[in-house]
Amino acid sequence: MPATLEDKLVVAISSRALFDLEEENRLFDAGDARAYMQLQLSRLEVPARPGVAFSLVRKLLAFNDPAQQRVEVVMLSRNDPVSGMRIFRSVREAGIKLERGVFTQGRDPFGYLRPLRAHLFLSANEADVREALAQGFPAARVLTESVQAGKNHPDxxxxxxxxxxxxxxxxxxxxxxxxxxxxxxxxxxxxxxxxxxxxxxxxxxxxxxxxxxxxxxxxxxxxxxxxxxxxxxxxxxxxxxxxxxxxxxxxxxxxxxxxxxxxxxxxxxxxxxxxxxxxxxxxxxxxxxxxxxxxxxxxxxxx
The missing domain is CATH 3.40.50.1000 (HAD superfamily/HAD-like)
Incomplete structure (x- = not known):
């Protein structure tokens, strides 16, 4: 049977919403894409720290069990594929089962929300969020300066x-x-x-x-x-x-x-x-x- 996202809650999330990549992102915003990629590659073995939406993603994925996968989280990022390697390694190190990702190397990523049938898009990029909302998808710009979620309600x-x-x-x-x-x-x-x-x-x-x-x-x-x-x-x-x-x-x-x-x-x-x-x-x-x-x-x- 082919893979499908039907009957799942689908969350699309950018790398900066899931992980704290603000230091690296300053190079990206400065327009030095090559330096950004090289920095990510040099930190390939250094797991990125949890970001603002990390707790939300980890808890939603806890609804899955071997019998049924009820939630799918997909990385939807302006990162390049090389930088994507670090993201997936950081995901693995954090113990999160996130297997799918789309990396557009600077291009607008929001168009991929339609084939994903996303119920939520979280990104630190305001323009991408506005476009996603205009297309009818629930979307929010993550405030990367937000405090982390508390740990008093693990279940x-x-x-x-x-x-x-x-x-x-x-x-x-x-x-x-x-x-x-x-x-x-x-x-x-x-x-x-x-x-x-x-x-x-x-x-x-x-x-x-x-x-x-x-x-x-x-x-x-x-x-x-x-x-x-x-x-x-x-x-x-x-x-x-x-x-x-x-x-x-x-x-x-x-x-x-x-x-x-x-x-x-x-x-x-x-x-x-x-x-x-x-x-x-x-x-x-x-x-x-x-x-x-x-x-x-x-x-x-x-x-």
């Missing part, structure tokens, strides 16, 4: 999501940006019974829900909605999740409070948000990624 994959422009569309956010908080609250109260349209990360949440339902492994998934919404706008968010037949384990309606300290208590392996201020706040406490989607990231042209 749980913990993921936290913002609501508007992440799990949900930016319909309500557009009202807030254009007309302010009072208009936003009125809009959401009037439409409390009407589910919000899907946001870019709804497919990932649904895939995680299916993984949790199907898994017989010792691992479990714990999710949290961490949003700047507050009462009475909370109701529409809850009713939308009910309409999707998807439950989150925790919900935080923070009314604009900084999210970082709340996330520190939840201890996610990763947090996704469309607002750069919230992502930076989170990154001081937990692994975080910016979802460059919605009106906050693509404001309408001035009239």
């Amino acid at each position: 749980e994959v913990r993921i936290a999501f913002d609501g508007d422009a992440v799990l949900f569309s930016d319909e309500a956010e557009q009202v807030f940006q254009a007309q302010g908080l009072d208009a936003f609250q009125l809009h959401e109260t009037d439409k409390a019974a009407l589910p919000l349209p899907d946001g870019p990360f709804k497919p990932l949440l649904a895939a995680l829900h299916r993984l949790q339902q199907a898994s017989q492994a010792g691992m479990r998934i714990r999710t949290a909605l961490v949003t700047a919404r507050s009462a009475p706008a909370h109701e529409r968010a809850i009713r939308t999740l009910m309409n999707w037949n998807i439950e989150v384990d925790e919900a935080m309606f923070l009314g604009g409070l900084p999210k970082g300290e709340f996330l520190r208590e939840f201890e996610p392996d990763f947090f996704f948000d469309d607002q750069t201020t919230h992502v930076r706040s989170a990154a001081r406490h937990v692994p975080a990624g910016h979802v460059s989607h919605g009106v906050a990231n693509h404001p309408p042209p001035a009239r």
Whole structure:
């Protein structure tokens, strides 16, 4: 039977999201691709240190067992194939079963998300993330300066999501940006019974829900909605999740409070948000990624 990715949760990830390669990347960003490749080759026997998304990947792969492979993680990198050797050696040294990779030697890699049927793309390259989102794939720019995930929950994959422009569309956010908080609250109260349209990360949440339902492994998934919404706008968010037949384990309606300290208590392996201020706040406490989607990231042209 030919290999297939059907019925698997597929995560595509760049080398800088999985490993700490910031020192090497300074050469790459400077345009000295040859020096970058030579440095990676000279460090072939030196395992790269874990990066921001390492904990998330390691825990997701723990859902696999000899009887069934439920999760596939694929390296999708602008690295050259020679540098890819170090990545795969670092993966092996870390005890992670990651077997597939695409190395484009500087070319845009996001086009390969389609044949991978990826449920998530994590990259440190903002342009690649924007293009992936534009093509309809859940994607986030990993803040490489984020702290590492905690180790208090080894048997749980913990993921936290913002609501508007992440799990949900930016319909309500557009009202807030254009007309302010009072208009936003009125809009959401009037439409409390009407589910919000899907946001870019709804497919990932649904895939995680299916993984949790199907898994017989010792691992479990714990999710949290961490949003700047507050009462009475909370109701529409809850009713939308009910309409999707998807439950989150925790919900935080923070009314604009900084999210970082709340996330520190939840201890996610990763947090996704469309607002750069919230992502930076989170990154001081937990692994975080910016979802460059919605009106906050693509404001309408001035009239």
